[in-house]
Amino acid sequence: MGYTFDREDVVFLRSAAGRDAVAELSSLPLTTASRLADVAAARRLVGERFAAAALETAVLRRRAESKLDDCGEWLFTDTALQQATASVVARHRAQRLAGRDVHDVTCSIGADLAALTAVAARCAGSDLDRVRLLMAQHNLAVAGRSAVLVEADALHPVTRNTAVVADPARRDDTGRRRWSPADLVPPLNELLDVYAHRDLVVKCAPGLDFAAVPDTAEVEVVSLAGQVREAALWLGGLADARARRRATVLRPDGTGWTITDAEPDDCPAGEVRQWIVDPDGAVVRAGLVRHYAARHGLAQLDPRIAYLTGDQPPPGVRAFRVFEHGRYSEKSLRAQLRRHHVGRLEILVRGLDVDPDALRRRLKLKGDEDATVVLTRVGDNAMAYLCRAERT
Template sequence: MGYSFAPGDIAYLGSVAGSAALAAVAELDLTAASQLRDVALVRRTYGDRAPALIETVRLRRRAAGKLSGAQDWLLTDEALQQATPTLVARHRARRLAGRDVHDVTCSIGAELAELARVCPRVVGSDLDPVRLAIAHYNLIRPSPNPICAGSLTAGSRGPRPRGAAIEHSPDPPKAGQKIQLVRADALAPCTSGTVVVADPGRRADGKRTHDPAALQPPLPDLLSAYAGRDLVVKCAPGLDFDRLDWDGEVEVVSLDGGVREACLWSAGLREAGIARRATVLTSAGAISTLTDADPDEIPERDPGEWIVDPDGAVVRAGLVRHYGARHGLWQLDPRIAYLTGDRLPDGVRGFRILDRCVLREKVLRAELRRRDCGRLEILVRGVDIDPDVLRRRLKLTGSRPYTLVITRIGSAATVFLCEPSRP
């Protein structure tokens, strides 16, 4: 669960002395190999402040590939886990540009930072005073003067925060006319005329939950509290939104191939005629959008030259046929999300069909041995098979990479032996 920050920790970390201490601790490796030495050094130097300093440096390193500007932020472990990646928050902010917005579960301010760039006024509220203090530090504090902090060690400088660099925005908005922070219950409206944004907590009893009633605050209560208001609710992508009584839009968003969230947009915020949307983002800045208003007519044909596994956002949004129609593809089976065609969409990874086999281990083992297979990717839909168990049982000893696509066509399990378009 990580270190539990207290208000005194935030006051110290946000001070000139705390900033200097953080800069010094950031010079240390803090790896498994250096753990005992580094922690002992920080404790000798900073005493009771050591846990907060070490945790903050570690969290900043973890956040480097997720949150823009996180190298200067204060964070908590739980808040970082649930924080929306900057590029996803930026996409949502673009849809809300020009509106006054109230984030009723603002936490440490990751969403507010992006909203404040395009919205005339933003309000953030939370019940947790520590998270509110962190949000104030992250968003409203004046930029500190550069501090020459030196190093805790006489040796080489440790690595800078780890993780893939992401696109950085300008410095966070400063001082107060655009951002207001208040302590308030998310279920007790305290603004009017604003678009309400909420991100309910997705853990119950320490475990991740997909039950709308188990979210914090519960999703049904949230929808009731803001009935008739323009409302945006971020949910886990595993939420069964088909069972919700929701007359707005559901947008499923992925980033670099990983599905990040399902976002509920109330009826007043959705585009006319659209109930489902898939948005595919990349760190390189590409954005692709598909909706249920797009054509979905695709032919029924035998498998083509390629198999395509659509992005998870497309699958979760129920827009596989729409994706196929856009790219000249068709389904292997109308109940399965794999698509097939004679060419790949630009920039999409696919699998060239080499052979079609029956699902028998002896037959597969012999064919893979004949083809000198040594590395095997196994994709499964519609068939109850554990890819890791099957891979071990096939006893691969060769050198070439292949892909098995195992799926159901009609009532029969079918295996396609494929060559991936790229590793």
């Protein structure tokens, strides 16, 4: 759960003494093993009152480096950092709001606001947490951005004629995830009711039950560097009138591609060809496997399974060149691996009750070759496809 910051902590951390203390603490190991020594160092530097706040800030800044850009002087709480949108994803989302007046009604420590203020005409941010608002004020100043910040409940609008951005809290006070849309803070259905006649985008967890989403919404599932990050619900004038589902696949540099259910989904199922392709998780989660296959001339191994096959994989993906396949059993797989001198094996499973780690231990691999085995169900049969992974 992390340390609970108060207003005095934020004031201290923004002072020269606080900045210097955090900078010095940032040079420490900051590991579990060094925790006692790090705490002692913090107490020597700033005394008992602010030691925990300074040390926690140093730890959170280090953790934030892989998620947020130019955050070396930002302030966070542990929960706020966990929920903060990665900078690449925040910039992608902000582009659809470029030139608009925008109100982030759950602005927290300002991660989304930093991206919005770079492209929006005017920005406002609000939150019920005064400490996070102070942190947002600091973080925007560090980023050279500005926005009107107010203490306000997201369910009681304080702006008019703005596009609304909302990111309901998905963790409780102990840090555990909330999975039900009704358990979000504020609840998803209440947000949708309050802003029913406004242009609205709501950031949700990618595991959101799409049955809770209005038919008029566009659901965009976004992945970054192969990891599914969020499902954004676009409503009102922000929604694409032609599409109800969209998958967006982003690379770390911000480039990427998108696909929607407005595209054709003519996709046959057939025998394995030269390559197997495992679509990005955003495509799978958005229910666009057939659309992706149709775009790239691929077929499904089985209509119920997301693995695709073809003679040429899409460019820029990690695909699997098939060199042997057949009915799956541990005995036959073990023989295949022995024939090919496989000592390092990646095991991909879909549609079968197989634990990859347990199977790998039982196979007792020996050899100096690398391989990937795709285990899946095709019709009524369990199949094994022995492959080499290649970047196309």
